[in-house]
Amino acid sequence: MKFGVVVFPGSNCDRDVVWVTDGLLGQPTRMIWHQDTDISDIDVMVIPGGFSYGDYLRCGAIARFSPVMQATVEHAKQGKFVIGICNGFQVLTELGLLPGALVRNRDLHFICDRVPLTVVNTKTPWTASYSANEVIMMPIAHGEGCYYCDENTLTQLEANNQVIFRYGSTPTPHGAENPNGSLNNIAGICNGQGNVLGMMPHPERASDPSLGQTDGMKLFKGLL
Numbered sequence: 559m560k561f562g563v564v565v566f567p568g569s570n571c572d573r574d575v576v577w578v579t580d581g582l583l584g585q586p587t588r589m590i591w592h593q594d595t596d597i598s599d600i601d602v603m604v605i606p607g608g609f610s611y612g613d614y615l616r617c618g619a620i621a622r623f624s625p626v627m628q629a630t631v632e633h634a635k636q637g638k639f640v641i642g643i644c645n646g647f648q649v650l651t652e653l654g655l656l657p658g659a660l661v662r663n664r665d666l667h668f669i670c671d672r673v674p675l676t677v678v679n680t681k682t683p684w685t686a687s688y689s690a691n692e693v694i695m696m697p698i699a700h701g702e703g704c705y706y707c708d709e710n711t712l713t714q715l716e717a718n719n720q721v722i723f724r725y726g727s728t729p730t731p732h733g734a735e736n737p738n739g740s741l742n743n744i745a746g747i748c749n750g751q752g753n754v755l756g757m758m759p760h761p762e763r764a765s766d767p768s769l770g771q772t773d774g775m776k777l778f779k780g781l782l
């Protein structure tokens with residue numbers, strides 16, 4: 559499985575992902591500058607966290623126009639894997655590869671914390687290694703992480719089991735532990751086909767045992 563990790567001006571989690579996919583998992587991994595367009599050798603495109611283009615206008619609003627993102631749309635259309643983590647999730651919603659938007663956190667503060675998540679759909683290639691409704695811990699770090707979409711979209715996401723991770727230690731959509739005000743406690747969703755995943759928590763920061771958290775590793779391992 560070959561991983562491609564996009565690098566925008568302002569990305570800051572790109573090397574963390576490379577450390578997991580290459581350093582810990584030994585998978586071929588290539589860093590891809592945002593102006594590159596040939597990604598034909600890549601199986602899994604990773605849009606990493608950070609502050610692409612300084613988060614100007616809105617997080618992800620400028621990055622979505624990068625040449626590599628147009629190539630990523632084609633990659634996704636072929637049914638290949640795309641994952642957006644944190645800023646990457648924001649870019650994927652701006653791009654329209656995932657529905658909805660990430661808006662300012664409920665309390666209007668940047669949140670840097672470690673939170674419980676429930677894996678609510680394990681029937682995806684991303685989450686096949688987790689057990690149903692498994693509660694895991696992952697770091698979050700964002701200012702615009704409140705997931706929002708219109709009512710129809712929300713109904714569809716729930717009906718199609720496209721909600722993959724929820725904040726809190728219960729699979730119910732309205733559990734009490736919701737750090738940022740996301741609708742239905744949504745922390746991660748996939749597209750209709752299941753090959754595109756976006757999530758605000760950082761699995762790459764919860765993969766190396768030396769960091770004391772490894773709940774994110776199953777997500778990367780599940781793809782292999």
Ligand SMILES: N[C@@H](CCC(=O)O)C(=O)O
Pocket residue numbers: 571606607608609610613617643644645646699700701702703
């Ligand atoms: N820049 C984004 C996300 C940060 C990250 O990807 O770690 C925000 O503050 O919402």
